[in-house]
Amino acid sequence: MRVAAMIMAGGEGSRLTVLSEHRAKPSVPFAGKYRIIDFTLSNCVNSRIYDVAILTQYRPHSLNDHIGIGKPWDLDRVRGGVRLLQPYQARGSQGWYMGTADAVYQNLDYLTNRDVDRVIILSGDHIYKMDYRPMLAYHEEKGADLTVAVMNVPLEETDRFGIMTTNKNGRVIEFHEKPKNRDKGTLASMGIYVFNVDTLVRRLQEGHEREPNLDFGKHVIPAMIAEDKVYAYTFEGYWVDVGTIDAYWRTSLALCEPDSPLNLWDTSFPVRTRSQERPPVKCSEQGRIHRSLVSNGCTIHGVVDHSVLSPGVYVSPGAVVRESVIMNDSWIGPGAVIDRAIIDKEVIIGSGTQVGWGDDMRPNWQLPDKLDSGITVVGKGAHLPSNLRVGRNVLVDVEVDEHVCRGYELIPSGATVTREEVLMPPQDETAASGIADESHITAAAAKEEIT
Structure with missing residues (x-):
């Protein structure tokens, strides 16, 4: 199984107010020495995924400077490595990414030109540590076309997520994008998707004909549930979206606690970043x-x-x-x-x-x-x-x-x-x-x- 990763990193992050005025949300500093995107990038490398594309759009300069050629993450490679993919104007295309799936659609040549049969699509603006290999193994075991990472969230927060209903075998039978009524369960999508590449290419090409502003949660996943094998993979570790000022502040200060749920000191699963040479404190x-x-x-x-x-x-x-x-x-x-x-x-x-x-x-x-x-x-x-x-x-x-x-x-x-x-x-x-x-x-x- 040959795997590539595509990281969505073009979000404006407007709820972070001035913190994201001159930088994309994944580029916002976090936990002192890191940037938010460091966690997703480190997850890829710790999962031995070394073919990584980062899809940028809003205010990419800070992010571009931070990633560079990927050396801190061991992604400065002749084969594979990291690629920064920005929207471009071409004949017959609209240029700017109009949705999450549209961003991937506009960069399908990145996948088709690579010798990969699975792609894991990730968000670059979440704080978590996850080895993606067990999820990839689950995808193969189920013979899935699409596997979505999910976690249980409090009932009062379900209107912030895409909520899934599964059968006893873990196959997804219903999907509701940010439901207003809290009666659809508590199994929330984490925005982590494993696709068979041929299925993804086919579904994006078909979906883009009907909906130019193609989005995974609104269009692609609901359509695939009816026609393809879509499974949910339950993640039970620490994961948080720091997309609001309050969430960012609370998550940051929680790191100061002796029982912090996010272990930054685990040398077996390190979080890597680009660091400046500075003297000691x-x-x-x-x-x-x-x-x-x-x-x-x-x-x-x-x-x-x-x-x-x-x-x-x-x-x-x-x-x-x-x-x-x-x-x-x-x-x-x-x-x-x-x-x-x-x-x-x-x-x-x-x-x-x-x-x-x-x-x-x-x-x-x-x-x-x-x-x-x-x-x-x-x-x-x-x-x-x-x-x-x-x-x-x-x-x-x-x-x-x-x-x-x-x-x-x-x-x-x-x-x-x-x-x-x-x-x-x-x-x-x-x-x-x-x-x-x-x-x-x-x-x-x-x-x-x-x-």
């Missing part, structure tokens, strides 16, 4: 690190508590970082407090500034469905001035200059800071002066609480 006499992941190149003079720091983060004396994710090369000024926030790369937080201030948990008034759990997000390259208080569920755009916030003492909860102005929630348009209340968190108090 430096923690000064006044610095304290508690229950956190701190990457190489970080300098800690303040307090880091239950947080994840990417390479090169600098935490100044008297600063406190609590329950937060801080990405590469950000600078946290003296006496600053970061509480329940996600700070993207190369951000500067001025001295005495508090990000994640107060008890007001109102949602972001412009993005109430994306920022509603109390997490404040600061975009890449933003600069917040000194002695500013920034509330909960605040969105700070990428590359915001410090002059935008000058004259403000408080950016209230639910506000948005763009590169031109501060957009206050309607009831706070005159509240820029912001008087401190009992929920005020000082750096000294936070440090005393931890110590």
Whole structure:
């Protein structure tokens, strides 16, 4: 059995707000030193699948730079290796990928020009560790045309997934894409598919004639259930979609726990990534690190508590970082407090500034469905001035200059800071002066609480 992998990595990831504004979702940093796509790529290599195509579309530059020729994953090979496949305009084609299956359809020549008889189609934006070989063996054992990896999810979450019903032999007899009624069972598709290549080619060519915006969940799988042998393979390990701010934040901080379900330290199944050469972590006499992941190149003079720091983060004396994710090369000024926030790369937080201030948990008034759990997000390259208080569920755009916030003492909860102005929630348009209340968190108090 000869196997190739195709990884879907062109998603915009709009629910991650500014974290995916300048990069595709699979390229978003995760767990300090990694990118989200590292997990799927590492799964392939650990499963001894060395013929891998990555289908990109939205903002591919960061992802292209990260993957390169695939050397960190042992994919810099003369035969096989990694290929980055981007949409292109050709005669008689529409160019941009219009759906997940359409992306594969536009790159069928990649498969037909290779000596493979099975293809595993994967998403590049999920966090999990999985050896695909048992699933491939199950596919052969059942004589399947298509095998879909599934897992049981809580009943209240079934409207987020494609839900499958199987018979006693594991054959899929019904498929419902994100059903609104919670009466279809709890067996959810993980977006991992094993196809016989000849079946996939035939079904995509037939389906594309009827539906140009061809999608696996909406079109291909429902059609195949009636005419082909489709089986479900149950996966019982750890798997999570970090496609929302809250899911990203919670999944990141769960890595700090001693019983974290995702084992990054298992040398028998390593997660590989492209790493920069950085010096070791430096923690000064006044610095304290508690229950956190701190990457190489970080300098800690303040307090880091239950947080994840990417390479090169600098935490100044008297600063406190609590329950937060801080990405590469950000600078946290003296006496600053970061509480329940996600700070993207190369951000500067001025001295005495508090990000994640107060008890007001109102949602972001412009993005109430994306920022509603109390997490404040600061975009890449933003600069917040000194002695500013920034509330909960605040969105700070990428590359915001410090002059935008000058004259403000408080950016209230639910506000948005763009590169031109501060957009206050309607009831706070005159509240820029912001008087401190009992929920005020000082750096000294936070440090005393931890110590």
